[in-house]
Amino acid sequence: xxxxxxxxxxxxxxxxxxxxxxxxxxxxxxxxxxxxxxxxxxxxxxxxxxxxxxxxxxxxxxxxxxxxxxxxxxxxxxxxxxxxxxxxxxxxxxxxxxxxxxxxxxxxxxxxxxxxxxxxxxxxxxxxxxxxxxxxxxxxxxxxxxxxxxxxxxxxxxxxxxxxxxxxxxxxxxxxxxxxxxxxxxxxxxxxxxxxxxxxxxxxxxxxxxxxxxx
Amino acid sequence: xxxxxxxxxxxxxxxxxxxxxxxxxxxxxxxxxxxxxxxxxxxxxxxxxxxxxxxxxxxxxxxxxxxxxxxxxxxxxxxxxxxxxxxxxxxxxxxxxxxxxxxxxxxxxxxxxxxxxxxxxxxxxxxxxxxxxxxxxxxxxxxxxxxxxxxxxxxxxxxxxxxxxxxxxxxxxxxxxxxxxxxxxxxxxxxxxxxxxxxxxxxxxxxxxxxxxxx
Numbered sequence: 001x002x003x004x005x006x007x008x009x010x011x012x013x014x015x016x017x018x019x020x021x022x023x024x025x026x027x028x029x030x031x032x033x034x035x036x037x038x039x040x041x042x043x044x045x046x047x048x049x050x051x052x053x054x055x056x057x058x059x060x061x062x063x064x065x066x067x068x069x070x071x072x073x074x075x076x077x078x079x080x081x082x083x084x085x086x087x088x089x090x091x092x093x094x095x096x097x098x099x100x101x102x103x104x105x106x107x108x109x110x111x112x113x114x115x116x117x118x119x120x121x122x123x124x125x126x127x128x129x130x131x132x133x134x135x136x137x138x139x140x141x142x143x144x145x146x147x148x149x150x151x152x153x154x155x156x157x158x159x160x161x162x163x164x165x166x167x168x169x170x171x172x173x174x175x176x177x178x179x180x181x182x183x184x185x186x187x188x189x190x191x192x193x194x195x196x197x198x199x200x201x202x203x204x205x206x207x208x209x210x211x212x213x214x215x
Numbered sequence: 216x217x218x219x220x221x222x223x224x225x226x227x228x229x230x231x232x233x234x235x236x237x238x239x240x241x242x243x244x245x246x247x248x249x250x251x252x253x254x255x256x257x258x259x260x261x262x263x264x265x266x267x268x269x270x271x272x273x274x275x276x277x278x279x280x281x282x283x284x285x286x287x288x289x290x291x292x293x294x295x296x297x298x299x300x301x302x303x304x305x306x307x308x309x310x311x312x313x314x315x316x317x318x319x320x321x322x323x324x325x326x327x328x329x330x331x332x333x334x335x336x337x338x339x340x341x342x343x344x345x346x347x348x349x350x351x352x353x354x355x356x357x358x359x360x361x362x363x364x365x366x367x368x369x370x371x372x373x374x375x376x377x378x379x380x381x382x383x384x385x386x387x388x389x390x391x392x393x394x395x396x397x398x399x400x401x402x403x404x405x406x407x408x409x410x411x412x413x414x415x416x417x418x419x420x421x422x423x424x425x426x427x428x429x430x
Contacts, residue, residue: 057426060296060300064282064292064296067279067282067283068282068286068292071283071286077279077283081275081279084299085275085303088300088303162395165391165395166391166392166395169384169391169394169395170391172387176380176381176384176385177381179384180377180380180381180398183395183398183399184398184402187399187402211272
């Protein structure tokens with residue numbers, strides 16, 4: 001019975017790492033598709049989103065089974081319930097990468113050079129996702145707390161891009177559609193940063209039993 | 216033991232209804248604050264968001280306790296696990312109402328009359344939230360399915376508002392800040408519709424054991 005329990009806990013860990021890896025790939029590909037105007041890559045991201053969605057359900061089922069049949073206590077219970085909540089944030093990261101890919105397909109051209117900070121935002125958000133997944137994998141509390149602090153960088157870049165977009169509206173140098181599309185992309189990156197922060201907070205909780213943030 | 220179990224299940228139901236009620240109020244107040252430019256109401260929404268966040272945590276704890284100590288089976292387990300996931304969507308609805316309130320505070324004026332469809336979107340999204348909560352409270356499968364269909368109305372209105380905003384950029388009749396603020400508000404309403412749809416899908420699952428949508 002205990003062996004089977006350990007096996008299921010390991011299986012959960014493995015599935016979480018796999019799902020985290022897919023999310024990382026989704027966001028790094030989304031930024032690549034955006035900067036290169038790579039439509040084929042954008043299509044691929046949208047297809048892979050279905051896999052991420054399925055993985056969320058599989059992990060949810062596994063967590064429910066573990067809680068119900070194995071009745072984990074203390075640290076193990078925290079790990080399982082944190083996983084149950086983290087997958088929601090991971091799935092949203094996948095959704096937002098797909099939303100960015102959808103806009104790339106619609107724009108049908110690569111990111112104009114003048115919107116340099118959008119790309120920087122993509123890189124910063126990607127780092128947060130990678131770090132939050134690694135913090136989970138390694139149970140690294142310091143790294144988790146680092147991710148939570150990094151959210152300020154992404155939020156700062158968001159304000160910079162917003163300024164660039166307002167300039168483009170004012171001087172009429174971009175079409176309205178382009179402006180709204182870019183604004184949505186920056187908003188998606190900002191949200192990805194928020195989800196990575198949530199994941200890091202769940203890692204913190206699963207290690208310490210405390211939740212630092214009330215948002 | 217069973218009496219205590221029933222009591223906890225009833226407590227969960229009561230808390231879910233209370234949280235649903237707060238979300239309904241948040242979104243209806245957000246639309247009112249936006250159309251009237253009511254800054255005091257906007258402040259109130261932002262304060263109440265903390266209450267919604269706390270409620271999410273309380274319900275999560277109650278669900279975990281129920282699953283762990285009472286080991287519910289079949290229909291009851293579906294109800295508890297659906298509640299555990301639904302609160303995430305409810306909490307996001309609260310967040311988005313607070314995001315709208317935040318923009319209202321920033322705009323410091325009421326919604327310009329020409330953006331009529333933004334208000335219509337608010338009303339349609341609010342109806343979806345109210346209906347999804349009622350579908351949960353009454354275990355009403357038909358109403359849940361109605362909510363899922365209603366999402367098309369909100370999505371249709373989103374495209375209309377987007378068109379109005381593009382017109383405003385093209386003819387220069389609105390400031391850039393106003394345009395971006397309004398676009399975000401419409402995006403928040405669209406997301407609120409998505410969250411209400413998720414809630415309705417969880418209601419459907421808790422009644423039928425089937426999940427209709429893979430998104």
